[in-house]
Amino acid sequence: MSKWHLHTLVWLSLLIAIFLSVQQKVNWAQYEEIIWFGIYLSFFIEICACVKKPFFIFSFSVFSFGLILDILDSFLSDMSPLFNLLDTPIKHVGLILLCYCLLKIAKSRLNKIKLLHSEINQRIKLEKELRFLAYHDELTGLFNRRAFFEHYELKQFNQAFLYYFDLNNFKHANDKYGHNIGDEILVLFSNSLNTLYPNDSAYRLGGDEFVLITDIAIEDMSVFKTLLDKPLLKYMVSVSVGCHQIQEDDDPDHALHLADQHMYLDKEEHRNSFIVKLLD
Numbered sequence: 001m002s003k004w005h006l007h008t009l010v011w012l013s014l015l016i017a018i019f020l021s022v023q024q025k026v027n028w029a030q031y032e033e034i035i036w037f038g039i040y041l042s043f044f045i046e047i048c049a050c051v052k053k054p055f056f057i058f059s060f061s062v063f064s065f066g067l068i069l070d071i072l073d074s075f076l077s078d079m080s081p082l083f084n085l086l087d088t089p090i091k092h093v094g095l096i097l098l099c100y101c102l103l104k105i106a107k108s109r110l111n112k113i114k115l116l117h118s119e120i121n122q123r124i125k126l127e128k129e130l131r132f133l134a135y136h137d138e139l140t141g142l143f144n145r146r147a148f149f150e151h152y153e154l155k156q157f158n159q160a161f162l163y164y165f166d167l168n169n170f171k172h173a174n175d176k177y178g179h180n181i182g183d184e185i186l187v188l189f190s191n192s193l194n195t196l197y198p199n200d201s202a203y204r205l206g207g208d209e210f211v212l213i214t215d216i217a218i219e220d221m222s223v224f225k226t227l228l229d230k231p232l233l234k235y236m237v238s239v240s241v242g243c244h245q246i247q248e249d250d251d252p253d254h255a256l257h258l259a260d261q262h263m264y265l266d267k268e269e270h271r272n273s274f275i276v277k278l279l280d
Contacts, residue, residue, distance in 0.1 A: 037067055056101045063094025137204040139183055140190035148203040148211060152252040160215055164242040164259035165189075165228075166267065167208035173235040181235065188231045189239070196227065211256070218243070240267040 044060055069086055135147040143151070167189060174182030186208065193202040193212060200214040218224045221241065228239040242263025246255050 040064070040067060053101070053105070056098075056105070059094055059097035059101045061094075063091060063098055066091030066094050137190075140187055140204050142190050142193070142210070143201060143203040145203070145205045148205065149252050151201060152213075152255075155213075157246045157248065157250075158215075160213055160246045161217055162244045162246055162255050162259045163212040163214070163218070164244075164256065164263040165193075165210040165212070166240045166263055167232070168238045168240055168267065168270075169236050170208040173237050177235060185232060185235055185237055189228065192228050192231060196224075205256075211259070213246075217245075238270075240264075240270070242266055 041064070044064060047056075047060065066086075066088070069090060070088075135143060135150075137144045167185065170182070170185060173185060186204070189210065190202070190204065193210065197212060197214055197216070200212060200216075203211040203213075205211055221243075225239055225241060228241075229237075232238065240263050242259045242261065242265070244255055244259040244262060250258075
């Protein structure tokens with residue numbers, strides 16, 4: 001039976017009750033109780049359709065039973081004093097049960113909201129982590145190759161320089177000392193770039209190849225390379241650098257290619273003159 005059938009049944013029953021009451025010439029207060037009881041029962045039907053919890057329906061039923069006894073007491077108080085004795089306690093018990101049930105429902109909803117809020121925060125955190133991993137190198141924390149190409153397309157270069165770095169003798173050090181030391185070398189070099197150029201964009205393209213885009217021209221390349229070499233010398237590793245001043249019509253591949261060519265010229269020039277320096 002649908003709730004609309006129940007509504008119809010309730011109000012038909014109440015109309016019949018009112019009609020029978022007319023025959024007994026009851027007062028207006030009794031009519032009012034019957035009408036309010038019908039409104040209450042309709043509300044009860046709607047509540048039960050929305051809140052499908054057995055304990056809540058039971059509590060509502062107890063309260064409803066108390067209301068029925070209260071109405072019957074108005075008509076049959078002379079015939080049975082039992083109605084007058086039971087109607088108020090049963091209504092109070094039903095009301096207490098309803099309040100307890102509503103409190104439990106509210107707590108349950110609050111816990112679900114907290115859980116949902118926690119899941120949303122976790123999802124936001126996960127999305128941030130995934131986005132970070134998508135555009136950053138996991139080992140060094142620098143931007144990765146994808147970030148370089150996307151950032152390059154978005155930037156408006158007025159006067160900028162692209163520096164291309166390659167670590168000399170890195171493969172030998174990685175094979176000799178192990179991959180953990182190889183990772184440490186990459187991290188040391190990345191930290192040097194971040195320390196020297198904290199406000200500029202440094203990228204790890206892959207392996208031991210790095211890129212830096214900055215508006216600052218390096219005046220003394222020898223001093224700059226010495227600073228980069230210093231933490232790497234104990235592993236017999238040094239740095240080769242190539243520089244290209246970015247032109248307005250340069251695409252990223254072309255700019256990288258030109259900087260890479262200069263880097264290989266620097267590598268060849270110092271291939272036979274690399275001397276391990278003592279650390280200060």
